[in-house]
Amino acid sequence: MIVFYDFLLTLAGGLLVTGIVLVASKIVANRLTLLRWKRLSKGLPIFPEKSLLGNHISTMGLGFENCRKIAEAHENLGPYIGGMLGNNFCMSTIDLDLVKRVVIDEANLHLDRQHLNLPVNEFEESIMLVPGHEWKPLRRVYAPALKSNKFKTPNVIHEIEDSITKLIGHIERRLIKAESDTVKENTKFKVDDFVHRYSLDLVFSCFYKQYQLIDFDSEKCMWTSSIDLMLDQIPVNPMVKFSMIFPWFSSVVDWVVYHFHPLGFSRRKVVEFVKLQTKLGIEARRQPKGDESSTLLKDGTKYRRNMIDHIIDAFLDGKLTQKEYLNTTCFLMAAADKTASDCIVHTIYLLSINQDIQERLRESIKVEGADSEYLAWVLNESLRLLPPAPIGCSRTNSYPIELDNGHVVPTGTFVVTCAYAIHRLKKYWGEDANDFKPERWRDTSHHHPMQYIPFGAGSRACPGREFALFQMKMLFAALLTRYKFEGTEREDAYTFTSPALIYVVPNSPTFVTIKRLEDEV
Numbered sequence: 001m002i003v004f005y006d007f008l009l010t011l012a013g014g015l016l017v018t019g020i021v022l023v024a025s026k027i028v029a030n031r032l033t034l035l036r037w038k039r040l041s042k043g044l045p046i047f048p049e050k051s052l053l054g055n056h057i058s059t060m061g062l063g064f065e066n067c068r069k070i071a072e073a074h075e076n077l078g079p080y081i082g083g084m085l086g087n088n089f090c091m092s093t094i095d096l097d098l099v100k101r102v103v104i105d106e107a108n109l110h111l112d113r114q115h116l117n118l119p120v121n122e123f124e125e126s127i128m129l130v131p132g133h134e135w136k137p138l139r140r141v142y143a144p145a146l147k148s149n150k151f152k153t154p155n156v157i158h159e160i161e162d163s164i165t166k167l168i169g170h171i172e173r174r175l176i177k178a179e180s181d182t183v184k185e186n187t188k189f190k191v192d193d194f195v196h197r198y199s200l201d202l203v204f205s206c207f208y209k210q211y212q213l214i215d216f217d218s219e220k221c222m223w224t225s226s227i228d229l230m231l232d233q234i235p236v237n238p239m240v241k242f243s244m245i246f247p248w249f250s251s252v253v254d255w256v257v258y259h260f261h262p263l264g265f266s267r268r269k270v271v272e273f274v275k276l277q278t279k280l281g282i283e284a285r286r287q288p289k290g291d292e293s294s295t296l297l298k299d300g301t302k303y304r305r306n307m308i309d310h311i312i313d314a315f316l317d318g319k320l321t322q323k324e325y326l327n328t329t330c331f332l333m334a335a336a337d338k339t340a341s342d343c344i345v346h347t348i349y350l351l352s353i354n355q356d357i358q359e360r361l362r363e364s365i366k367v368e369g370a371d372s373e374y375l376a377w378v379l380n381e382s383l384r385l386l387p388p389a390p391i392g393c394s395r396t397n398s399y400p401i402e403l404d405n406g407h408v409v410p411t412g413t414f415v416v417t418c419a420y421a422i423h424r425l426k427k428y429w430g431e432d433a434n435d436f437k438p439e440r441w442r443d444t445s446h447h448h449p450m451q452y453i454p455f456g457a458g459s460r461a462c463p464g465r466e467f468a469l470f471q472m473k474m475l476f477a478a479l480l481t482r483y484k485f486e487g488t489e490r491e492d493a494y495t496f497t498s499p500a501l502i503y504v505v506p507n508s509p510t511f512v513t514i515k516r517l518e519d520e521v
């Protein structure tokens with residue numbers, strides 16, 4: 001017994017000492033990195049926010065109000081602010097000429113996003129995170145598969161219409177139920193929830209050929225709530241924080257979380273699903289092709305050829321390794337689902353508190369349909385104020401960049417461009433930069449090429465942009481000719497939180513009242 005207690009005491013002591021050594025070494029490493037940064041950058045300012053472990057961007061990245069903090073820090077400290085992300089140099093900048101140089105003019109030299117540190121192993125070898133030279137072959141496969149000539153086909157349009165029809169069916173059933181209820185509140189919809197179901201339903205059909213997984217009417221949808229749980233947890237989960245602060249352990253922590261933590265449980269479900277679907281997709285593609293638009297499978301069901309088939313073809317032709325294919329296909333779920341879903345939620349919210357704009361949009365859609373120019377302006381404006389992937393367009397520079405003022409951006413700095421901050425710069429957008437004003441898109445001839453970057457820019461810009469806009473336009477054209485959205489303004493109308501700098505999301509669920517237009521007359 002005594003031996004056992006001795007063992008426990010030794011173990012506890014060992015763990016305590018290891019903990020102290022880790023924390024101490026982290027503090028020392030941080031200080032040293034910052035000293036190096038100051039020396040190499042020749043005195044560029046540093047983020048003011050400090051905490052015991054790590055400082056500045058690395059800790060800011062784990063909080064909630066990050067984008068706003070970055071915007072405020074630039075107002076006080078100027079266009080370049082240094083800091084750290086994990087153990088790496090990091091710099092946030094709103095100097096658009098510098099951003100253009102890194103992202104467009106010298107794109108081939110500064111391709112990497114490795115320091116993004118997304119705490120999910122599955123993304124490691126995906127198109128998002130592979131290092132520069134390994135990225136090109138992946139891009140050559142994925143970007144053409146997402147081009148408009150691949151998705152403006154009857155099959156893909158059919159998938160989009162299907163998801164819209166399911167969503168409208170859900171709204172109708174809710175409205176019919178509300179008519180028989182005495183409680184008026186029932187026409188209030190939790191927009192985040194049903195929009196996410198729509199978005200995932202569309203991703204499932206377009207990328208995984210699954211048509212019946214999302215139940216729009218159930219109290220809780222396992223798929224959307226698993227993804228929401230994962231994202232909600234990232235900024236608060238101690239394991240995730242630990243692996244971001246101590247990136248050396250991130251693989252081990254990630255493995256432990258994946259296998260033993262409830263957070264990992266939801267992730268595992270998603271990953272296993274993707275693995276299975278990609279396998280099934282490949283098997284289906286190996287069947288005789290038949291005509292290009294659809295093939296009859298062994299079980300008699302129709303195999304609708306859509307965007308993912310071009311990617312499967314490339315895999316079967318040996319242009320992608322199994323891991324690249326699997327991880328990128330996993331990443332597509334994150335890239336295509338939550339981004340578009342957030343943009344739709346933001347836009348419905350903005351329309352619900354701006355009735356005049358909503359009415360003008362409806363009139364324009366009645367005449368021009370989904371091709372309405374005003375609809376394009378509304379979406380641009382929503383993506384400007386609330387960019388769903390606020391620091392997506394960030395790169396690691398591969399050699400020191402000298403700035404005009406004598407400062408230097410040292411090699412290996414993760415140059416963060418916070419779209420949220422850039423999209424609100426009064427210098428470019430005017431005094432009303434924080435207002436929702438679709439008309440500002442009437443004339444863009446004076447725009448700086450980098451002042452609007454919700455989909456990033458340059459050779460690594462989002463390849464899903466056209467598809468995302470296309471499906472969102474179809475959705476809004478269908479919704480606005482049927483329904484009216486009414487909402488109340490949040491305290492700080494256009495400022496949402498940005499958990500871990502990954503997404504810009506509402507502070508609390510978005511509730512909007514939906515009314516049928518025909519009932520309004």
Ligand code: HEM
Binds near residue numbers: 340
């Ligand atoms: C509103 C919706 C979307 C937004 C706001 C968005 C935003 C972004 C941003 C900011 C980037 C980084 C670009 C850069 O570094 O310059 C990115 C990359 C990417 N996005 Fe999107 N995206 C959206 C929808 C989609 C969709 C629908 C897909 C797929 C169908 C997709 C696939 C990708 C991929 C594969 C990359 C990595 C590209 C590369 O590294 O070569 N995205 N996205």
